[in-house]
Amino acid sequence: MIRLMLRSGLTICLEKVSALNLYRMAWSALICETEAWKELESHVEDIKKTHLRELMSDEDRCMAMMVESEGMLLDYSRQCATVDTINKLFSLAEAAHLKEKISRMFNGERINSTENRSVLHVALRAPRDAVINCDGKNVVPDVWQVLDKIRDFSDMVRSGAWIGVTGKPLKDVIAVGIGGSFLGPLFVHTALQTDPEAAECAKGRQLHFLANVDPIDVARNLVGLNPETTLVVVVSKTFTTAETMLNARTLREWISSSLGPEAVAKHMVAVSTNLTLVEKFGIDPNNAFAFWDWVGGRYSVCSAVGALPLSLQYGFSVVEKFLTGASGIDQHFHSAPFVKNIPVCSR
Numbered sequence: 001m002i003r004l005m006l007r008s009g010l011t012i013c014l015e016k017v018s019a020l021n022l023y024r025m026a027w028s029a030l031i032c033e034t035e036a037w038k039e040l041e042s043h044v045e046d047i048k049k050t051h052l053r054e055l056m057s058d059e060d061r062c063m064a065m066m067v068e069s070e071g072m073l074l075d076y077s078r079q080c081a082t083v084d085t086i087n088k089l090f091s092l093a094e095a096a097h098l099k100e101k102i103s104r105m106f107n108g109e110r111i112n113s114t115e116n117r118s119v120l121h122v123a124l125r126a127p128r129d130a131v132i133n134c135d136g137k138n139v140v141p142d143v144w145q146v147l148d149k150i151r152d153f154s155d156m157v158r159s160g161a162w163i164g165v166t167g168k169p170l171k172d173v174i175a176v177g178i179g180g181s182f183l184g185p186l187f188v189h190t191a192l193q194t195d196p197e198a199a200e201c202a203k204g205r206q207l208h209f210l211a212n213v214d215p216i217d218v219a220r221n222l223v224g225l226n227p228e229t230t231l232v233v234v235v236s237k238t239f240t241t242a243e244t245m246l247n248a249r250t251l252r253e254w255i256s257s258s259l260g261p262e263a264v265a266k267h268m269v270a271v272s273t274n275l276t277l278v279e280k281f282g283i284d285p286n287n288a289f290a291f292w293d294w295v296g297g298r299y300s301v302c303s304a305v306g307a308l309p310l311s312l313q314y315g316f317s318v319v320e321k322f323l324t325g326a327s328g329i330d331q332h333f334h335s336a337p338f339v340k341n342i343p344v345c346s347r
């Protein structure tokens with residue numbers, strides 16, 4: 001039996017581990033024990049003595065700390081750091097095998113080790129003809145099947161082809177959700193409100209978000225809304241989250257007490273990975289928009305979680321542009337060297 005002492009102090013017996021596991025264990029050695037970390041640590045003491053005013057007067061340094069790609073400019077020159085600091089951070093990224101980890105993510109490997117899942121939010125905005133495998137299956141066709149369904153549904157609602165039970169068009173949407181099933185869509189909605197093209201597409205429509213279970217917040221969100229012209233989108237990855245389910249039940253009651261229980265079919269739809277619970281709640285599975293467990297909640301804005309409410313408000317073409325932009329950044333993240341890589345430099 002061969003015994004190996006890792007830098008972390010862990011002793012492993014070679015006959016008990018496969019070569020692959022050995023490789024992974026070596027990778028997971030603590031980052032703070034690498035040379036790159038130690039160099040950075042001692043460098044921090046020097047940089048602390050430098051004033052940002054002095055750093056900002058160095059034009060070459062400032063230019064070196066700007067990266068432009070995909071129509072975006074990242075200027076990180078106002079960090080208390082020199083070009084040397086940045087190079088040391090790149091060395092640390094290499095010591096952490098960042099490049100390999102990025103590739104493993106795009107290859108659909110189960111890098112979410114706590115849940116033993118792939119991390120494939122990049123597939124949510126991949127072009128229709130892309131191939132991204134999860135457990136040997138290309139997931140891109142499934143993604144586009146849902147996106148096509150979102151486009152058709154939001155076109156129908158926006159054009160008035162899908163109407164409420166009393167025959168009125170549904171011009172207002174309440175998205176019920178919390179955490180990752182709320183914050184991403186709210187963020188994009190806030191940004192799109194200042195975009196002239198998107199604002200034009202949203203004229204005459206309202207999008208509300210309900211995350212809080214405080215009854216006053218619920219009441220405030222409903223002010224000025226008429227159930228006859230409102231569509232409720234219940235957004236929950238698990239469809240078990242207490243706050244979301246309580247708000248969903250409150251709104252189901254708001255609709256059915258005013259329009260009758262049969263109105264739920266026309267006035268409530270859902271976004272979830274758990275379509276069984278969606279149906280149990282009383283939402284027609286035909287009006288459910290799926291996503292998958294390889295989408296982390298906080299990364300779900302490009303799934304139906306964001307795409308459905310935002311398409312209802314702005315139209316699918318606006319959302320498609322958002323997805324295309326995100327996909328452009330994904331390609332950039334996958335292929336650009338660290339020094340020109342906006343997501344890497346902004347970490």
Ligand SMILES: O=P(O)(O)OC[C@H]1O[C@](O)(CO)[C@@H](O)[C@@H]1O
Nearest residue numbers: 178179180181236237238241297
């Ligand atoms: O989408 P769900 O399953 O309703 O979960 C909502 C949020 O609740 C949490 O589980 C906890 O806040 C988050 O991770 C998640 O984004």
